[in-house]
Amino acid sequence: MTQDQKLTRIGIFYDGNYFLHVSNYYNYNHERKARVSIPGLHEFIRHQVAKEEGVDVRLCQIVDAHYFRGRLSAGEASRNQLYYDRVFDDILMSEGVITHYLPLRTWGGKMEEKGIDVWLALEAFELAFYKRFSVLVLIACDGDYVPLVRKLNTLGTRVMVLSWDFNYINEYGDERITRTSQDLLEEVTYPVAMHEIIDNRINRNDALINNLFASPKSSNKEFAVPPKTFSSEKSEIISLQPGGYGFIKYPPNNLFFHFTDLVDVDFNDLEKGMKVEFSRGTNDRGETVAKNVKPLLDT
Secondary structure (H helix, E strand, O other): OOOHHHEEEEEEEEHHHHHHHHHHHHHOOOOOOOOOOOOHHHHHHHHHHHHOOOOOHHHHEEEEEEEEEOOOOOOOOHHHHHHHHHHHHHHHOOOEEEEEEEEHHHHHOOEEOHHHHHHHHHHHHHHHHHHHHEEEEOOOOOOHHHHHHHHHHHHEEEEEEEOOOOOEEEOOEEEEEEEHHHHHHHHHEEEEEHHHHHOHHHOOOEEEEHHHHHHHHHHHHHHHOOOOOOOOEEEEEEEEEEOEEEEOOOOOOOEEEEEHHEEEOOOOHHOOEEEEEEEEEEOOOEEEEEEEEEEEOOO
């Protein structure tokens, strides 16, 4: 086999919490109204690596893929969240992605993931050393990964970062801004600004770009949760906002709800004026919010 015919070996490493925000952004904020497709993303990566490396895409193969994320224990997670986690695990498993989880911990009154970025970095470096990846693809935005990239450079492993810059609304109604670390982008071999590629009008009919997303209908069904009974109150939705949140009429104050609190329905299927049942709960700041929001079947 000649040098030109050698296989370009690709390893992919997901910062899972970051990827979840990306997928939610495209499903609830962006005009695509669909989640990011894992198989579509992997096919895009193969073609992007082939383009950057100047080789035939058939010689670019993903030989390893790993997903890292902190998550709630079974005792702490709701039934909805447990179901969602299992569905996504099935998707990752079907694409050969190995999952790595650490339990979320409470810090300063909020649930946070600690140590997952260190674990990702250690695994990425060790596997790059033993498996000799030609290109290691990072789906991450944090500058904390700069030392990892520098160590990978010593191995002669090229690093590609897929990055997205966007705004989103969290489950407390706060706006959050995700921007990729400039230090990280400057260290890697191949920085790829995904938001620019996706939104470029030239790529509107590009099958490779369109396949980055699951179809909206299949995406909604894929992440629907089973029916659940709960002690409920009834009212109607008075506002739906881009970003996956809204408000339910509840005098004297309207109740905030987030897409993570929906039962048996996707946020994109809701309508203003829709009758819903829900239970009242509190967020980490002690504010009263709507939980377990479910459309009434007789509307």
